[in-house]
Amino acid sequence: MKLYDEKHIKNLVLIGAAKSGKTTLAETMLFEAGIINKRGRVEEGNTVSDYHEIEQERGSSVYATNMHTEWRDYKINIIDTPGLEDFIGEVVAAIRVCDTALIVLNSQYGVEVGTMQLWDYVDKYKKPTILAINQLDTEQANFQATLDEASAFFGKAVTLMQYPVNAGPGFNSIIDLLKMVMYQFPDDGGKPQKLPIPDAEMERAKQLHNELVEKAAENDDELMELYFEKGNLDEDELRKGLKIGMMKHEVFPVFCVDAKNNMGSGRLMGFIDNVAPSAIEMPPEKSDNGEDIPCNIAGPTCLFVYKTLLEPHIGKLNFFKVLSGEVKVGDELTNDKGDTVERINQLFIADGKNRQAVDRLKAGDIGCTLKLKNTLVNHTLASKQFPLQVAAIEFPSPKVRAAIIAKKKSDEEKLGEVLAEIHMEDPTLEIEYNRELKQVILHAQGELHLAVTKWRLANIYGMEVELVPAKIPYRETIQKQAMANYRHKKQSGGAGQFAEVYMKIEPYYEGMPALKDYPVRDSEEIDLNWGGKLIFNNCIVGGAIDARFLPSILKGVMEKMQEGPLTGSYVRDIRVSVYDGKMHPVDSNDISFKIAGMMAFRNAFHEAAPQLLEPIFDMEATVPNESMGDVMGEIQSHRAIIMGMDNVNALQIIKAKVPQAELDDLYASLRNVSQGRVKIQANFSEYGNVPSEIQRKLSEQYAKHEEHALTS
Template identity: 50%
Template sequence: MKTYQTNEIKNIALLGSSRSGKTTLVEAMLFESGLLKRRGTVEENTTASDYFPVEHEYGYSVFTSLFGIEWNNKKLNVIDCPGADDFIGGVVTALNVTDTAIVLINGQYGVEVGTQNHFRYTEKLNKPVIFLVNQLDHEKCDYDQILEQLSDSYGSNVVPVQYPIETGPNFNSIIDVLVMKKYTWGPEGGKPTIEDIPESELEKAQGLNKALIEAAAENDEGLMEKYFEQDSLSEDEMREGIRKGLVARGIFPVFCVCAGKDMGVRRFMEFLTNVVPFVSEMPKVETVDGEAVEPCGKGSESLYFFKTSVEPHIGEVSYFKVMSGTVHEGDELFNVKKGSKERMAQLYVANGAERTKVDSFQAGDIGATVKLKDVRTGDTLNSKDCHYKFDFIKYPSPKYSRAISAVNTGDTEKMMEAISSMQEEDPTWVVIQSKELRQIVVYGQGEFHLRTLKWRLEHNDKIPVEFSETRIPYRETITKTAKANYRHKKQSGGAGQFGEVSLIIEPYKEGSEIPSMYKLDGQEIKISVRGVEEVKLDWGGKLVVVNSIVGGAIDARFIPAIQKGIMERMERGPLTRSYARDVRVIIYDGKMHPVDSNEVSFMLAGRHAFSEAFRNAGPKILEPIYKVEVFVPANYMGDVMSDLQGRRGIIMGMSSEKGYEKIEAMVPLKEMSSYSTALSSLTGGRASFIMKYANYELLPADIQEKLIKEFETKQSNE
């Protein structure tokens, strides 16, 4: 393959819900371009896209696949993305390194929740969108209804460029209102017969042609003036207007294909090469320092690595986008993050599992390499004179978690290494060794997402693992004021230990004043503030320690030791050993011994005094609350709302969002454990949700009592 110039390269992300036919469309495109001699099928596990064993096992795309397709002297870099919401990380990655999104629509179902999810990301990243209606030969396909759904969801910018004369099993022809021709295919698809539009379709075609001309003209003042003068535009002028409209997201063209029969694919590829924006026509990408980088082949070399894949018989394959300059085989580049030097020994154009060796890639192009020493997903490699650093891919927060453990404890380290390697392939897998929960927790986008990780550990790495419920990161706090005194005294020959601490604890609220007097148990205690230490806790909230020692009852050098003892108990609350937060401690009195007092004595005295006071200060458990947004078809609204309320959720609002209803609720994390599975079951997989930490709130008394009893039982068993 030749080295393509920046103005000959078009980068495209192929999106769509599961079963919309993305993998089959790629097969047809590869076949049309000559890269395949025979089209494979998903059913037979013979497609170019889904080549990993786990994809064959589940019959779904799990990873993105890159294809470099030559057509009409242009290069189309197409990234085929998984459709399932659990693998949204692949979609986010692809949209960040490509310039145009093709959103495939299943002709049987029309606009689905996956369509909505993917479109939201194109909106967020300001990417051009082309809608492509597939499976027009399905008996339940209703093109006019799909067009209506698209218009209802995405407005007047949705403009059909093609429409089928008939859908269902007899589908074999479309009318193209850009070139004003009829395309007809034989049973084998492929190259069409191109004819004039028949009289019976001419009026409809002319009306849609006029609407397309108007939409194209709206995106360019010069074209608008020409349209007003001539009441028409040439085919080339329409293409120019559509291209500008795509860049500005002022037009979302709609095309038709039947990928399974290779009908309409060739014509669609012509549109991609003729009309879709080039790399050079899209907004420039900025470095972490805010510098906009021109994708110029003559600039300094800079490569951004967006994906790492461990592939059978090859090992680690690194995928990159050339942000600037031209990279050649044998070039030595420098890793901005690590300062290490890397040699680009081999460069490849990727086509799924197949790779074609090339000499160079220009700015804007996407390629692959192997055998790099120390390059990870998200790294930037530059030539010596270049200092660019890129970090523009932001992944969604996890929605599902499970504690994971190796069946054989000796495999734990090996398991962690394997998961770490998998994170390079999919950064939305996150693993944490939680000191607080005393578990290894793996996070993902849903049950299927984590099930895939488990399958790979057990089948690829031969490490049997178990999932269990993730413990909830509860917090403990107090609701009233209490005091305590503790004397630590130990004498065992030689130097002894002595330290006595009297303290008051109370709930802390930001900005609250320290009282000058407390009245507790009939005793008035006057406070004279000598010093205040505010500790911002790693787990949220604060510990505020007030030194109110007068008359030298405790030497100032022992205050840090007392605070250390208090912190030890803040890390292991007395109710369930959860972290404590939002407590103010006033150390107001104590005693010391001229010989036997030391830091250890006061640390122990402070720890025990704090524990006793905490138990008497109305201790309560706090639970994490998450803001949950559910996107659901209107006919499932009632069931989804009832389910959320059954999970102790509080409905905060409802609204319509581009064809779907959005429910906003505040739900305890405890109740969200298997929500992705339940929501899918409730709605037949037609709903999705996002969740984000909101705050901590008091646990209801009955649930707190049950939780404490469970904890005490567990402690006694251990």
């Protein structure tokens, strides 16, 4: 294929809610450019983009898919992305490496929740943005309502470039306000006729054209002077002003398309060629220490890996953007994170599952390579003389969790390896091996994300698994002081076991007064690995217990604190004072005092008003005004405390403290009551008291479990 320089490469990411028509638009763009000779259909599972089995089964995108077109001496790299928040990691990575975002809006539904959720990342990176209003041939198509919603959500940057003459069944005509012509398409789409604007539309078209001219002029002082001088701008001047506005994130051009019937995609691609910025015109990427990495073909080679894909029968594919210089087959590049030198044995341009081999790629281009040894997402490959790391993609935090169990014992060991592979592909699926809870926990973006992971394990790896609720990492503590003693005595033939320990325990808090009841000979302050502290006081006088046995008593206390008396959870924030005891000159030993210390602590704990603690999260739920009441009610029904509310545009931000035990169910409930129009962020805040009725229930469950364990 033709080798394009950095000025003639455009990188485009398709974004939009599920069913907005992104995949169909990508298919039409490839067809119009002659990359494919027949358009596939999502319903038939034969599109270039949605080629994975799970996508064909579901009828929607799960992965971001790379494609390209060549249109009038420009190469347009296209990444088609999923429209559901569960697969947000695919979208975020694609936004990061593309230079223009094309947001596809369904004219039947306007600006949908999926679009709102994805917009945050486009806005974060300030990517030049184009809006394409699609599906204009449908009965429910409403171009003006969609445009109004876009203006309300995206703001005054929304800039009308085209409008439909006859939206709805039979749609075939568009007024273009830049070229001031009417495009009329044949019934089967394709190349339109250029016709004069009808008299009935001329007044409206002129008014909207003038608004477009003013919008283009206001982005540049020189253009504004020309506009005042001439009263108008020619087509090239308009393009210049629109590009400047797009680069400032102050102009979002709006186009009309009917991707299914192949209407409007050619004009859209022409605009991308002529106006959308190339990589060389964009602000330079940053290294992780803040240095600029200019997009310069004469600079040192630098590739940024943004996606890893494991393809059956092929192996590991790494997708990258060439940020600087050029990469050639046979190059050896340094990967500081992977602590290795990687040889580039093959280079490809990807179009879905098809790959076209090339011998080099230049700055600004996107490609992929096979079988790199230690290179993963967010790694940088650079010239040996200029090693560097590009600032990493920041992926969103998980929102739901579930424990995973292999149904076959023979799969248990293999499961860990497979999950590591899946995480390598999908950094938004986090794997936690929790020793405390004795569970392998998946942290995901949503229930669908978990379901697709389960599907992949079954259908790609042949591994049946079960997803069960993840346990809660409760903590135990006490609310008052208590005293207890325990005598451990065991005689069995030869040497026996004997130890007796007297102990006082108290709730610990920072700044608490020193112990007054007994003289403290020495004290040990222990920062517990699971949070909180243990203060261990040796108050023994008169040699009642030999000093060499105190560490054994502490060991017994610590063992019981690792499996608390109430629910088997970790114990925290307690002061223990050992003030008396007895020992035997022959039968006392370390194991005896460890047991006596453990049991004395256990007995005292039950008398000290034990309190179960649960993790509390700070949660923010962002919802449209119309969903406010339902969302508030649902939050309060999950033991949450509302802390405050903020208003941003047409959205409400509800701040609440929510127990972790309620979070997973709450997330699903909020998506349901808001019809998916909620965005949730939650971060650990603190441990708080569990209500008494829940504590009693959990304590009884643990007691039954312990009893069963002893009798089985």
